[in-house]
Every structure is written in C-alpha cells, then in structure tokens.
Amino acid sequence: MNTTLWIVAGILAFLFAAVGLMKVVTPKSKLVAGNMPWAADFSDGAVKGIGVVEVLGAIGLVLPAVLDIAPVLVPVAATGLAITMALAAVVHIRRKEAPAVVVNLVLLALAAFVAWGRFGEYSF
Numbered sequence: 081m082n083t084t085l086w087i088v089a090g091i092l093a094f095l096f097a098a099v100g101l102m103k104v105v106t107p108k109s110k111l112v113a114g115n116m117p118w119a120a121d122f123s124d125g126a127v128k129g130i131g132v133v134e135v136l137g138a139i140g141l142v143l144p145a146v147l148d149i150a151p152v153l154v155p156v157a158a159t160g161l162a163i164t165m166a167l168a169a170v171v172h173i174r175r176k177e178a179p180a181v182v183v184n185l186v187l188l189a190l191a192a193f194v195a196w197g198r199f200g201e202y203s204f
Contacts, residue, residue, distance in 0.1 A: 085197040088190055089141045089154065095187070096161060097138035103131025118171055118180070130164075137161040141194065151204035158195035162188050 103111065103119075108127050111119040119127045140157025144150050165188035172180040198204070 081197065081202050085194055085202055089145075089158070089194050092158075092161065092187070092190055092194065093138040093141040095138075096134045096141075100131040100134030100138060104128055104135065118175055118177065121171070121175070133164060134161070137164065145204055148204075154204065155195045155198035158191045158198065162191035162195060165191060 103116075108119050108124045111127065122130075137157045137160050140153050141161070142154075144153040144157075165184045169181050169184035169188065172178075172184060
C-alpha cells in the first residue's frame with residue numbers, strides 16, 4: 081500500500097504542479113481562450129492564486145516525505161488539494177461543465193485516498 085500511495089502522490093504532484101504553473105505563468109486571456117473558460121469568472125490575481133495553491137500542494141505531496149522534514153504535511157497537502165478540487169467542482173457545476181466536474185471528482189478521490197493513507201495506518 082505504501083508504494084501505491086507514493087505512486088498516486090507522485091502522479092498528483094506532477095499534474096497539480098503542471099496545471100498550477102500554467103495558471104501562474106499564462107495570461108488569463110490565453111487561459112480563457114484555451115481550455116479554462118472558467119477563468120473568465122475570476123480576477124487575474126485569483127487565477128494566479130489558485131495556481132500557486134496547486135503548486136504548493138504538489139510540493140507538499142512529495143517533498144516533506146522525501147526530505148523527512150515534517151512528513152505530516154503530506155496528508156495535510158492532500159487534504160488541501162481535495163478541498164480545492166471540491167471547490168473547483170462547484171464552479172464547474174455552476175457553469176454546467178460536466179466533463180470538468182468528472183476530472184475534479186477523480187482528482188478529489190485520489191487526493192482523499194492519499195490523505196486517508198498518510199493520516200492513517202500508512203503514515204510516515
């Protein structure tokens with residue numbers, strides 16, 4: 081189970097870091113014109129803030145355990161990302177963007193799985 085948790089955390093970290101960095105470095109207008117039309121409902125600072133939260137969450141999924149410095153931050157980061165995905169799902173439900181809701185719910189489930197495993201029997 082420990083290996084499975086590491087794999088899931090690594091995949092989540094990669095995905096959240098990539099998407100978060102894209103939100104931080106890409107102008108809002110390009111995000112809206114591309115595959116993130118929801119960004120039109122938020123200020124530029126809010127979109128960048130969401131990106132920063134996702135990048136920090138990605139770092140928190142892996143780095144504390146790898147460095148063995150405050151590894152309790154791993155399940156905390158996973159919980160934070162699960163909450164972020166729950167809020168993202170609400171936004172997509174309001175905008176009637178069903179495919180995005182499915183993606184949010186899958187990421188939420190994976191983050192909740194990591195949080196459950198690392199808070200529970202398979203903590204560091």
